[in-house]
Amino acid sequence: MAVILKVRGTRDLLPPETELWNRVEATTRALFARYGFGEIRTPIFEDTQLFARGVGEETDIVSKEMYTFTPADDVGRSAGRVTGESAGLPSRDEKAQSLTLRPENTAGVVRAYIEHKLNDIGTLQKLFYIGPQFRRERPQRGRYRQFWQIGAEVLGPAWSGAESPLRDAEVLEMLATLLDELGVRGWQLDLNSIGSTTDRPRYLAALRAALAPIKHQLTPDNQRRAETNPLRVLDSKDPRDQALIEALPCIADFLDEDSRSHFDQVKAALTACGVPFRDNPRLVRGLDYYTRTTFEFTIPDGSGLGTQNALLGGGRYDGLSEMLGGPKAPGIGFAIGEDRLILALEAQAEQESPVERKLDAFIAPMGISQNSAALVLARELRAAGLSIEVGEGAFRLKRSFETADKLAHRMVIVGEDEVASDLFTVKHFSRGEQEKVTRVGLAEALRR
């Protein structure tokens, strides 16, 4: 029989790696709670239109990287092959619905915000999520077709203060704290403002105008970008074009008074909090919904991520709710690439000494007649909060010792003598010592 393998770009997470995932998520949840965030869980698939409108029809994500499908029932229905009256199926004129596995989660969160009329509550909504996202890209280290994001969104009606630069600074300060708490070393925060929904078109027009006469001097990649997505020319890494790029108009010069003041306040608040950042006028974001503040946390080369050195990114999206047919609800959010975060932490941990994780005790029954007694003892000790593995009475004692030494800090022998005398032999592997302990004293002895 041919073996069935995981599909390209997906992966299985096994112990002990999952332990690190859980640690990251637990740390994150605890921290988010301190900042007043509540968890939201949105569906893993949504109406395709949500991403087309929210993320942007012209973005790479929507135009070529989405997992889009139409359920077989809907296909049959739209093809008129389903009669409709049998089995209570929907009538044939019901339109086939195009669905898409979410390529990111902000659109889904804002959709839920609109759908549940959270704007009418009137207060700021602070929501976080942890879950898988899907993009059909060429897989690489730190870049998978099913990847996990930890994200959060702060949004609310204009009067809730959702638009305040304080929110931007709070989110950024929280992220800096999170990376520190997780033990990520050497991170860098890049910060920019890409202007309001009115600033951006003005700047874009000026950028196109500046690009037009020099376009033919650019490398082919950047010529194409100049056409399709001029903003991306700005963060091109190609050294051959740097001189030309330097001379292009700068977004900072096109911010209106409000946007400039907003950005200045964000930076002032960050400085007050002691969060280091780099003003990066080249930092643009790929998704259509971003306005004003945009940011990215990266780690240095050689930190285990290859060229995928962005750990997380985000920004403000003051017009997204309206783009999705909702009320005015400015907001700011971010998404952490959890896979990348884990890779970075693993790469760091490799440079340090790995910590062995062992169970409290291994219980070794002597002979199959002691199996039940061993299991009962394990049950008691586990109930007392200890982590326990049980051996197998058919195995020779030597084998029990070998197995126990690999798995646990201590071993308890359960043989006829022990059960009869109520004195159990406990071996402490680290100390190489052995002692006899009564049943009532066992839990205590195994904790030391």
Added chain:
RNA sequence: GCGGCUAUAGUUCAGUGGCAGAACGCCGCUCUGUGGCAGCGGAUGUCGUGGGUUCGAAACCCACUAGCCGCCCCA
């Protein structure tokens, strides 16, 4: 989606046309209630998949699949 590199034991890898290998790990014995150390022994396997060249292919060629690196883009 484009370009490049790679795929051999559980793991890390050697093997450039002629018997499928090493280290570590695993199992057994020395050792029937005392592990770690040591000695001896054992199994490691569709050589990624399919086709082709050849007397003969793990090796050469082609395709496919997957991983990695770079690009595009992005978390």
